[in-house]
Amino acid sequence: NAVLQQLRQKTLTPISLTEAAPKAPSAFAFLLGGGVPLSEIVIFSRQLATMIDAGIPILQSLEILAEQTDHKKFRTVLQDVAKRVSAGTSIHKSLAQHPKVFSELFIHLIKAGEESGNLDEILERVAGYMEKSDKLARKVKSAMIYPSVVMSMAVLITALLLIKVIPVFADMYSGFGAELPLPTKVLMALSDFLRAYILWVIGGGFGLFMLFRMYAKTPGGALSVDVLKLNLPVFGLLIRKVSVSKFTRTLATLLKSGIPILRAIEIVAKTSGNRLLEKVINNSGKAVREGRKLSEPLKESKVFPPMVVRMIAIGETSGELEKMLTKIADFYDDQVDVAVSGLTSLIEPLVIAFLGIVIGGIVISMFMPMFKMATLVTS
Secondary structure: OHHHHHHHHOOOOOOOOOOOOOOOOOHHHHHOOOOOOHHHHHHHHHHHHHHHHOOOOHHHHHHHHHHHOOOHHHHHHHHHHHHHHHOOOOHHHHHOOOOOOOOHHHHHHHHHHHHHOOHHHHHHHHHHHHHHHHHHHHHHHHHHHHHHHHHHHHHHHHHHHHHHHHHHHHHHHOOOOOOOOHHHHHHHHHHHHHHHHHHHHHHHHHHHHHHHHHHHHOHHHHHHHHHHHHOOOOHHHHHHHHHHHHHHHHHHHHHHOOOOHHHHHHHHHHOOOOHHHHHHHHHHHHHHHOOOOOHHHHHHHOOOOHHHHHHHHHHHHHOOHHHHHHHHHHHHHHHHHHHHHHHHHHHHHHHHHHHHHHHHHHHHHHHHHHHHHHHHHHO
């Protein structure tokens, strides 16, 4: 509306108006620390809540917080927010001018706090929500880092053996004068191929990766990738549990803050992080708008576990949906802890077995001719 008004004041007739897609931060900006850490926003929320509860005016609170923060970008953002608030703009609209720092969920919660007069309480609530969400995300990332690093090292060691070590054995066996074992010949042929076409292999792998990324950015591709994530053999169950926890905790936080359920469902869908869940949640919102219960379309989707659907149905019947959603989120947080511990315990022997088979297979294949030579000498 503001853009349309400005255009009309310039005697221009708007034909169409489209919001520009947010630009992803460059790798260089990421290395320089261009983003604002979630911990900074959590501290800001808690401190602002304390100041408001102590009776300090909101503008003065923002100016104090802008002065004391050590993060340069966040200081600039808070100074701009304080400047807009001093000009008469509401807090949530001032925060909305920085979508890369403050999420849509955060802004809507602040808006609800302004309208209800409970801004300090909602700031505490959103800080707790962000802390729990961040803790959950870090647990999952820590579970993924170990196997990723070990598998990467295994691939590098295998490539080093094939490119640098195997040719030494190949030269030694060139004057062997006897038929080499099949595993040794296969390994030497693979070594020759990699030495001759290593750049093509790297370029082809990079090209396939870029094609996959391009496909994943299309609507259909993103949906297919997200469906695949939820159905992965081992990690899919963990991702599903994290998604359920995030969905229930976000919806509970929004409803507790006084946001209408239809608007809350719309916000949860946008912040779900998974296209399949976003589609299911949006369809659930349409069903609720038509007068149906939230639990009914969630059950029909078969994406959410039956226990979650039943607990939501009980919450709707008893009139304590927010409390039931919080209980579900707490339960699935504990389930994620158990799943991460189990995943770590499962991955460790699998990785060791993989390394043993690959590296051991290479070593045995290259020493098989020596065993054969020793047998011939003995005989």
